[in-house]
Amino acid sequence: MASRDEVECWLTDMDGVLVHENQALPGAPELIRQWQDQGTEFLVLTNNSIFTPRDLSARLRWSGLEVPEERIWTSALATADFCRSQMPGGSAFVIGEAGMTTALHEAGFIMTETAPDYVVVGETRNYSFEAITKAVRLILGGARFIVTNPDATGPSAEGVLPATGAIAAMIEKATGKQPYVVGKPNPMMFRSAMNRIGAHSENTGMIGDRMDTDVQAGIEAGLHTVLVMTGISDQAEIDRYPFRPSEVISGVHELLHSEPYEVEI
Structure with missing residues (x-):
């Protein structure tokens, strides 16, 4: 996928992207509301298999994020x-x-x-x-x-x-x-998530904070990949890998009612 303006559906990682240490990251509550208001199909993904979607929805609510359980996809x-x-x-x-x-x-x-x-x-x-x-x-x-x-x-x-x-x-x-x-970096997790919301790889974006799971699996699944710098990745981490995300942004706040653009790495 060439640019963000082709994205109609979103998959997003949870920790390091939407929340950090049980606190919502800047722009995360607004981004979830933006998707809901616009009728955008999305799922919040996590490799954590301990909790049910209902449990995770409650935990996110305590963090300041209103994510319905049907919008959560776990490993x-x-x-x-x-x-x-x-x-x-x-x-x-x-x-x-x-x-x-x-x-x-x-x-x-x-x-x-x-x-x-x-x-x-x-x-x-x-x-x-x-x-x-x-x-x-x-x-x-x-x-x-x-x-x-x-x-x-x-x-x-x-x-x-x-x-x-x-x-x-x-x-x-x-x-x-x-x-x-089954879970990330296996792209099957993304494909099953897309099946859940009726999305297709050519119009779906993935937001993550890890090169070795989120970005790798997103690329292998044919998605538009967005790496945020609010998790574990920095420029040195990006340089370690032979592949690159479609975009690198400082945080999800940059996705709020923004115009699509590409970041050169």
Whole structure:
């Protein structure tokens, strides 16, 4: 896609784009209202699979953002959507939280520890050696290995925490089986999100703060990519990669009733 004026639908990351440390970033509440007032189709995306869209909608409201739950697309929803497309009415053993189990239940899946079709590993703060051992044995017994997202660490007030990717790596090492990762940077997450709102790659934009997930997946999905500098990326981070976003802006406030333009990097 050549320019922003062709964008009719938007996908946007959450942390570092709309919110930071549970506070709305400048322009984020106004941008959500602008999209709603204009009837623009959009979804807020997150690789976090712990929470349901209803939970996340409430958390965003506390941050000062009014985002309806139907406008939130998580890696848990994308994973459940993928599993349903592959094996409707299947079964799964899940290492994860309510966001993941709820999504699979709503997709028609049965949760079981007996010969499941899938072992699904998502984000949780309650990993147990017993559950990891069971996952290893089920995968060795023939269950397909699915991971919601590849993030090896996550943030906390006390510092970094081991996240989905780290636990998945342990299971992969023990089984010799490589998981299929549904969330970013897999462009499948974007494609499932676009299917949700009836969007097409040629008229959809993606706003993110990470080159290695948001921008990479957006480019691979054929989207107009917008990198904001309110998250983890800086010019040095941009220079590390052989690809470039369509635009680089200081924050989402620049998208408010603005004229389209391109940024040279």
